[in-house]
Amino acid sequence: MSEHHATPSGTPDVTNQLAEWIVGLNGADIPAEVRQEGLRTFVNWVGCAVGGARHETVDCALRALMPFSGGKTATILGRPERIDTLHAALINGITSHVLDYDDTHLKTIIHPAGPVASALLALAEARPVSGEDFLTALIIGVEVECRIGNSVYPHHYDRGWHITGTAGVFGAAAAVGKMIGLNVQQMRWALGLAASQSAGLREMFGTMTKSFHPGRSAQNGLTAALLAEAGFDSSERALEAPRGFATVMSDKQDWSEILDGLGTHWEAALNSYKPFACGIVIHPTIDGCQQVRAEIGDRVTEIEKVHLTTHPLVLELTGKRTPSTGLEGKFSVFHSAACALLRGDGAPTAFTDEIVNLPEITNLRDRIDATADPDCHEASVTIDITFRDGSTLRKHVERAIGSRDVPLSNEQLNTKFLDQASLVIGQASAQALLDLSWTTAKLDDVADVTRLSAAGQDAAK
Amino acid sequence: MSEHHATPSGTPDVTNQLAEWIVGLNGADIPAEVRQEGLRTFVNWVGCAVGGARHETVDCALRALMPFSGGKTATILGRPERIDTLHAALINGITSHVLDYDDTHLKTIIHPAGPVASALLALAEARPVSGEDFLTALIIGVEVECRIGNSVYPHHYDRGWHITGTAGVFGAAAAVGKMIGLNVQQMRWALGLAASQSAGLREMFGTMTKSFHPGRSAQNGLTAALLAEAGFDSSERALEAPRGFATVMSDKQDWSEILDGLGTHWEAALNSYKPFACGIVIHPTIDGCQQVRAEIGDRVTEIEKVHLTTHPLVLELTGKRTPSTGLEGKFSVFHSAACALLRGDGAPTAFTDEIVNLPEITNLRDRIDATADPDCHEASVTIDITFRDGSTLRKHVERAIGSRDVPLSNEQLNTKFLDQASLVIGQASAQALLDLSWTTAKLDDVADVTRLSAAGQDAAK
Numbered sequence: 001m002s003e004h005h006a007t008p009s010g011t012p013d014v015t016n017q018l019a020e021w022i023v024g025l026n027g028a029d030i031p032a033e034v035r036q037e038g039l040r041t042f043v044n045w046v047g048c049a050v051g052g053a054r055h056e057t058v059d060c061a062l063r064a065l066m067p068f069s070g071g072k073t074a075t076i077l078g079r080p081e082r083i084d085t086l087h088a089a090l091i092n093g094i095t096s097h098v099l100d101y102d103d104t105h106l107k108t109i110i111h112p113a114g115p116v117a118s119a120l121l122a123l124a125e126a127r128p129v130s131g132e133d134f135l136t137a138l139i140i141g142v143e144v145e146c147r148i149g150n151s152v153y154p155h156h157y158d159r160g161w162h163i164t165g166t167a168g169v170f171g172a173a174a175a176v177g178k179m180i181g182l183n184v185q186q187m188r189w190a191l192g193l194a195a196s197q198s199a200g201l202r203e204m205f206g207t208m209t210k211s212f213h214p215g216r217s218a219q220n221g222l223t224a225a226l227l228a229e230a231g232f233d234s235s236e237r238a239l240e241a242p243r244g245f246a247t248v249m250s251d252k253q254d255w256s257e258i259l260d261g262l263g264t265h266w267e268a269a270l271n272s273y274k275p276f277a278c279g280i281v282i283h284p285t286i287d288g289c290q291q292v293r294a295e296i297g298d299r300v301t302e303i304e305k306v307h308l309t310t311h312p313l314v315l316e317l318t319g320k321r322t323p324s325t326g327l328e329g330k331f332s333v334f335h336s337a338a339c340a341l342l343r344g345d346g347a348p349t350a351f352t353d354e355i356v357n358l359p360e361i362t363n364l365r366d367r368i369d370a371t372a373d374p375d376c377h378e379a380s381v382t383i384d385i386t387f388r389d390g391s392t393l394r395k396h397v398e399r400a401i402g403s404r405d406v407p408l409s410n411e412q413l414n415t416k417f418l419d420q421a422s423l424v425i426g427q428a429s430a431q432a433l434l435d436l437s438w439t440t441a442k443l444d445d446v447a448d449v450t451r452l453s454a455a456g457q458d459a460a461k
Numbered sequence: 462m463s464e465h466h467a468t469p470s471g472t473p474d475v476t477n478q479l480a481e482w483i484v485g486l487n488g489a490d491i492p493a494e495v496r497q498e499g500l501r502t503f504v505n506w507v508g509c510a511v512g513g514a515r516h517e518t519v520d521c522a523l524r525a526l527m528p529f530s531g532g533k534t535a536t537i538l539g540r541p542e543r544i545d546t547l548h549a550a551l552i553n554g555i556t557s558h559v560l561d562y563d564d565t566h567l568k569t570i571i572h573p574a575g576p577v578a579s580a581l582l583a584l585a586e587a588r589p590v591s592g593e594d595f596l597t598a599l600i601i602g603v604e605v606e607c608r609i610g611n612s613v614y615p616h617h618y619d620r621g622w623h624i625t626g627t628a629g630v631f632g633a634a635a636a637v638g639k640m641i642g643l644n645v646q647q648m649r650w651a652l653g654l655a656a657s658q659s660a661g662l663r664e665m666f667g668t669m670t671k672s673f674h675p676g677r678s679a680q681n682g683l684t685a686a687l688l689a690e691a692g693f694d695s696s697e698r699a700l701e702a703p704r705g706f707a708t709v710m711s712d713k714q715d716w717s718e719i720l721d722g723l724g725t726h727w728e729a730a731l732n733s734y735k736p737f738a739c740g741i742v743i744h745p746t747i748d749g750c751q752q753v754r755a756e757i758g759d760r761v762t763e764i765e766k767v768h769l770t771t772h773p774l775v776l777e778l779t780g781k782r783t784p785s786t787g788l789e790g791k792f793s794v795f796h797s798a799a800c801a802l803l804r805g806d807g808a809p810t811a812f813t814d815e816i817v818n819l820p821e822i823t824n825l826r827d828r829i830d831a832t833a834d835p836d837c838h839e840a841s842v843t844i845d846i847t848f849r850d851g852s853t854l855r856k857h858v859e860r861a862i863g864s865r866d867v868p869l870s871n872e873q874l875n876t877k878f879l880d881q882a883s884l885v886i887g888q889a890s891a892q893a894l895l896d897l898s899w900t901t902a903k904l905d906d907v908a909d910v911t912r913l914s915a916a917g918q919d920a921a922k
Binding site for chain 2: 057060061063064065067068069070071073084085086126159160161162165192193195196197198199200201202203204206207208209212213216223226227229230231232233234235237238241242243244245247248
């Protein structure tokens with residue numbers, strides 16, 4: 001552990017050191033590979049935000065809040081409506097998470113981009129910023145929330161906190177604070193105001209309120225930075241004080257996770273992107289089935305039966321035999337395998353009510369079974385296929401696509417982006433938005449991306 | 462403990478039963494004395510909200526957030542600006558708490574009116590409601606937050622949560638939900654959305670963020686009710702689930718505090734009102750010194766020295782010998798005693814920079830000393846006065862004004878209201894607002910009170 005300034009009680013001045021690092025960091029000092037991962041994080045997030053834009057959760061939130069919205073200063077990605085800055089942070093945070101298809105910091109299960117990008121992009125329309133400065137702020141926000149998450153994980157998560165919300169608010173505050181140029185004292189206040197808004201219960205999983213968490217943490221972190229900028233003060237020891245965030249909300253407080261290697265070790269470089277729009281435990285199966293399909297082509301129609309050998313969690317979490325809705329399909333490894341074999345699909349299109357009830361799919365689904373193997377790695381699966389002619393095929397996936405060992409390539413990110421965004425804003429608009437998103441670092445005004453995300457919405461209607 | 466429906470695990474369905482009670486309650490079934498206490502709660506809150514309206518904390522918050530505010534649909538009590546409904550809930554919650562002069566539920570130290578009244582009144586300008594229905598909703602909100610507070614107090618507070626924020630958000634959601642007519646399912650969702658926004662750390666005490674808590678809980682509870690109304694769902698077991706509010710945020714969960722005696726026992730009837738604008742431990746001393754002043758009149762100028770015998774906490778928390786600012790004056794029992802003897806004042810006017818440095822006051826202040834007596838009750842004090850001619854006077858306060866045994870009379874509430882509101886909106890406007898506030902139950906539109914609170918602001922300039 002590196003040497004830290006410490007308070008009299010022996011606890012380092014964590015909030016202050018973190019604030020100093022955030023404020024002092026020069027974007028040019030972020031290594032190129034970290035900046036590249038930041039760009040991938042942003043491109044993936046834009047696709048998810050557009051992809052989720054028409055979900056009923058978003059419709060509900062807008063129905064409730066639009067009457068109370070202020071100036072139409074900000075874009076809701078993938079939708080025709082405009083809304084005020086603070087609500088845009090909320091809504092875009094909801095849309096980007098609502099399909100369970102966003103990014104994952106695997107060490108903490110934080111979905112980092114939602115709270116941070118939603119807050120930054122909403123404000124960027126009111127206060128223009130270059131793509132380069134935007135990406136610097138985004139990377140800092142992701143770094144801060146993941147480090148704070150690390151300092152309390154897993155105890156904090158085990159207690160019942162939805163860590164994307166509770167840690168995400170710090171990421172949003174830090175990112176916005178960096179983007180608007182807070183000084184160190186204001187940054188400490190922003191982190192303090194974030195700490196006093198840190199919330200979100202895992203009890204909400206399975207309801208719309210789960211997606212509310214990244215949205216609200218984006219909005220709260222943005223508010224924290226704006227208040228701090230205006231001189232609204234808070235505790236300057238919000239992370240480490242005896243009644244601060246880490247002690248009140250977790251049994252574990254590891255300050256070294258926050259302070260060690262700042263600027264040399266980057267959690268933001270470890271972000272990962274879901275290849276499939278469902279729980280991560282099914283991903284090896286979908287990956288393997290897609291590989292089988294790629295290898296055998298039309299012979300998928302000759303499959304007699306399929307046997308999966310999986311990690312036990314797969315059946316525990318996604319063992320639904322006869323799903324009847326799209327949402328239930330996400331909790332059925334059998335549907336997911338059938339859909340991947342017959343259609344090669346693991347995108348949101350694989351989890352619609354229509355697809356889940358398609359006779360072609362349900363027919364194969366009912367001929368798939370599975371065995372839990374405690375020795376099977378979480379990112380592995382073995383798929384045994386028997387064809388009508390009696391021949392067999394075995395496909396073993398050692399590590400699934402999207403795991404830390406097999407990250408999505410840029411091409412795979414592109415496919416993921418287009419598959420979901422095209423459904424919402426049309427194929428041509430989705431392609432244009434994707435192309436522009438990859439050029440973010442060169443944009444004079446990052447809001448060009450935001451505006452283009454909405455402009456295409458008519459094309460899809 | 463009464464009979465409750467229970468979940469299979471033995472935990473009663475707390476959220477559901479509470480929601481059923483809130484939705485089913487007829488305002489006419491609330492006992493007259495409870496309704497009267499609800500009216501007193503409201504009158505006291507209006508005075509505090511107006512009284513705190515010009516505090517720099519409020520200026521800061523408005524400087525940050527006004528540029529992002531929406532339609533000017535709501536009044537900020539005591540100020541000329543108008544703001545959108547959701548931000549009005551936030552700002553009025555801040556103003557009403559910022560002088561530490563609001564109401565107190567003594568069992569939990571919750572300041573009940575801030576989160577609830579701020580949310581209700583902000584929405585009442587957008588959706589008109591009668592004074593009677595408003596008071597019903599207010600009383601329900603106070604009841605809900607205090608009962609939920611009781612269920613986790615003191616463990617929850619001891620862990621570091623600012624209970625006015627964490628429990629207040631439920632009060633605001635319940636109150637607004639009642640006012641807008643949510644059904645039982647929507648009310649369960651509103652309570653769930655409240656649970657996932659429950660936040661606020663005691664670490665923030667001594668900073669502006671402390672006042673932010675009642676404001677944000679008002680805004681969050683209001684948002685929760687509006688979302689639930691639009692069909693935005695959440696867990697329906699947010700209070701009692703293993704990963705719900707009470708277990709995640711407290712080591713104690715006493716469901717009987719929430720469920721027992723609903724509609725017959727009223728926590729809302731136990732609200733109390735601070736007679737003086739400072740920490741409650743100094744209140745017996747100010748009370749006693751005011752009584753002495755009333756008895757001896759001009760002889761206060763002949764006082765040679767004063768000796769206080771107090772509860773030990775008094776010197777621990779408010780033992781500042783030579784305060785130099787108004788804020789420091791709140792932490793000096795010596796200043797408070799001198800000011801009460803010489804000017805009869807314990808209102809915010811007693812805690813200005815000017816008064817704290819007035820030679821007449823500091824001169825007497827320096828001739829006051831105090832002894833801590835472990836046998837002295839928290840609400841007691843003994844004041845021994847020696848005059849220049851050698852004569853002495855002893856004043857013993859058995860229970861201070863404002864304690865549960867000696868509640869403020871309506872006349873004392875009036876004085877408190879006028880003393881602070883006159884400084885902000887002028888005496889005539891303050892009197893008119895006070896008179897109107899007492900007639901709330903008879904108003905066709907409760908927003909008449911809100912509008913009048915702003916109308917007078919020019920008079921004070």
